[in-house]
Amino acid sequence: MDRAYDIVLFGASGFTGALTAAYLAAAAPPGTRWALAGRDRAKLERLGLDVPILIADAADPASLGELARQARVLATTVGPYAVHGEPLVAACAEAGTHYLDLTGEPEFVDRVYMRYHDRAARTGAKIVHACGFDSIPYDLGVLYTVTQLPEGVPVKIRSFLRVSMRPSGGTLATAMTIVGRARQMIEAGTQRRSAEPRPKGRKVSSLPGGVRYVGGWALPMPTLDPYIVGYSARLLDRYGPDFTYRQHYAVRTLPAALATVAGAGAFAALALIPPARDRLQSRMRPGEGPSPEQRAKSWFKITFVGEGGGERVVTEVAGGDPGYGETAKMLGESALCLAFDPVPDRSGQLTTASAMGRPLIDRLVRAGITFTRKS
Numbered sequence: 270m271d272r273a274y275d276i277v278l279f280g281a282s283g284f285t286g287a288l289t290a291a292y293l294a295a296a297a298p299p300g301t302r303w304a305l306a307g308r309d310r311a312k313l314e315r316l317g318l319d320v321p322i323l324i325a326d327a328a329d330p331a332s333l334g335e336l337a338r339q340a341r342v343l344a345t346t347v348g349p350y351a352v353h354g355e356p357l358v359a360a361c362a363e364a365g366t367h368y369l370d371l372t373g374e375p376e377f378v379d380r381v382y383m384r385y386h387d388r389a390a391r392t393g394a395k396i397v398h399a400c401g402f403d404s405i406p407y408d409l410g411v412l413y414t415v416t417q418l419p420e421g422v423p424v425k426i427r428s429f430l431r432v433s434m435r436p437s438g439g440t441l442a443t444a445m446t447i448v449g450r451a452r453q454m455i456e457a458g459t460q461r462r463s464a465e466p467r468p469k470g471r472k473v474s475s476l477p478g479g480v481r482y483v484g485g486w487a488l489p490m491p492t493l494d495p496y497i498v499g500y501s502a503r504l505l506d507r508y509g510p511d512f513t514y515r516q517h518y519a520v521r522t523l524p525a526a527l528a529t530v531a532g533a534g535a536f537a538a539l540a541l542i543p544p545a546r547d548r549l550q551s552r553m554r555p556g557e558g559p560s561p562e563q564r565a566k567s568w569f570k571i572t573f574v575g576e577g578g579g580e581r582v583v584t585e586v587a588g589g590d591p592g593y594g595e596t597a598k599m600l601g602e603s604a605l606c607l608a609f610d611p612v613p614d615r616s617g618q619l620t621t622a623s624a625m626g627r628p629l630i631d632r633l634v635r636a637g638i639t640f641t642r643k644s
Contacts, residue, residue, distance in 0.1 A: 373404075407494040
């Protein structure tokens with residue numbers, strides 16, 4: 270409580286940042302000391318929120334250090350994080366400030382672990398990545414499903430995503446950054462695997478699922494989410510002595526499955542060619558995104574099938590516009606949870622399941638995201 274602010278939101282003038290700022294303005298309880306931060310005061314003032322404005326630049330470590338020292342929790346929407354994110358993590362790890370972001374970039378997560386996990390653990394900072402649609406519904410959905418199964422037994426969980434949404438310019442830029450930095454991503458992952466302690470006497474396997482037919486077509490999801498779930502499983506003994514997770518994207522028909530695979534392959538190929546990448550990015554630039562009408566029609570449902578100890582459970586996590594409305598809600602509630610709720614006494618690089626767990630699930634349920642057991 271010696272800090273000036275409970276929560277500081279960095280990057281509030283961007284598309285998702287502005288939605289998060291609006292969410293915090295509506296959801297933060299009376300007496301919350303929070304502020305907006307960024308490099309352009311005029312843009313932040315145009316949001317029209319009656320909260321303090323702090324000036325800091327992602328390229329100016331000194332300004333980020335001053336920002337971190339003023340906040341108990343610092344949430345950032347400034348990506349791509351592999352390009353812009355590391356100095357803020359460094360500042361928070363040094364200042365003992367809890368850090369939240371929306372990254373979907375495995376390279377960034379691994380690089381941060383190698384460079385700042387130990388320092389954050391010593392200062393008491395929780396460094397929590399992927400606090401939006403990447404990867405809260407999967408990470409907390411798996412935690413919710415695990416708690417429906419017996420303890421101390423091998424556990425297998427499969428998830429199946431159905432979704433309708435439109436991307437923003439920031440999401441497009443992040444996706445192209447990931448594709449264009451495949452070599453760096455592999456190198457960072459290799460370094461982390463060699464350094465991160467393995468859980469003693471326990472096994473964890475968490476990967477994109479394979480192609481399978483389950484009344485519809487289930488396709489692999491090569492995203493950050495299985496990686497985050499696996500880290501939660503390594504940190505939490507409740508996931509059992511032998512934990513397996515596979516994640517799928519669900520479509521109803523074979524033509525839709527083939528179109529999805531072809532589209533993903535074409536995007537990856539074009540993102541590697543500079544002129545094509547520039548043309549893709551010109552169609553929607555960072556700061557631009559779907560209209561309120563388009564977001565209102567968006568939705569997501571993730572079905573989890575869990576097995577363990579001779580029992581089988583089916584659960585579901587569902588909500589509205591996943592990429593923006595619900596992501597702003599998830600990031601905002603994560604910040605409020607770290608600021609005000611009794612959370613596990615852990616520090617260093619964590620996940621939403623290991624850093625907040627059930628208190629964050631309860632917050633999201635009250636905010637309208639459903640966690641339900643189907644059978």
